[in-house]
Amino acid sequence: MIKKIAFSIIWLGFISYAFLLAPPNNANTSELIEKLINFELEGINPLIVAIFNLMGVLPLIYAPLLIIDGNGQKLPAWIFTFISFGVGAFAILPYLAFREPDFSQEKTNWFIKILDFRLINLLLVILFVVIFTSGIIEGDWNEFVVQWQNSRFIHVMSLDFCLLILLFPALLLDDLGRRQINHSLFFKTIIWIPLIGTFLYLCLRPSLPEKMSSE
Incomplete structure (x- = not known):
């Protein structure tokens, strides 16, 4: 219940900040x-x-x-997944607020096995690192700070980006139990390291068992 309240507060707070307190959009935003x-x-x-x-x-x-x-949730995770491609954490946060903290036992199906394919995670991590590195190296940080202070679009998008990175452990905690590695000190530690730990976990974690356990 505490987690539900916390994620609800973060969600509502982020919405309120984005529309009421963030800098206004300038004429060039569109x-x-x-x-x-x-x-x-x-x-x-x-x-x-x-x-x-x-x-x-x-x-x-x-x-x-x-x-x-969502395979073990009554909440349709695919809806929030689809919406997140347009609004990022604005869609992830309500899912985290309303999902159940425990998951029921569910057998893995072919679609779940494809999504769990480690190569997919590895390719996405590589893609992220390449784009992120190019932005860090080639970007103009002084100009970015000015735009962050004066453009709602850039301001909120940047905060959304940071929030998405910080929210990963909320899903990975249950994933530890789902994969029956919740007693592994290594995995339990790295999921709390922003970005790097998440990527290591996604690339190194074992595959899902045939039947997921809620233990």
Whole structure:
């Protein structure tokens, strides 16, 4: 119950901040979004381009976690998964708030096995690292700070990006038990390391057993 309340407060607080307290959008916001969608990137800070692209990669990384988690939930995880591709943490947070903390026993099916395929996680991690590194190296940080302070779109997108990174352990904790490795000190430790620990876990964790246990 405490977790449900906490995630609900974070969700409502994020919505309130985004619409009431974040900087207002400037006149160029619509044009910027259109250029990013159409890959017309000339003159746009590479750091902003990287964050925008990673906001599409992160939901791809979340998707297998959410759908596998939803296999033992009454809540339809696929709906929140689909919406997260458009609004990021605004869709992940309500799922975390309303899901049950324990999962029922469910057999793995062919779709779950495909989502659990380690190579998928590895490719997504590599894609994230490549885009993230290029943004860090090529981006103009001084310009980004100015835009972050003056553009609601960039401000909220950046906070959404950080929040998605920090929310991973909320799903990985149950994933430990689902894979019967909840007694592993190594896995129990690395899931709390932002980003790096999550990626290590996704690439090194064992496959799901034929029948998931709620132990």
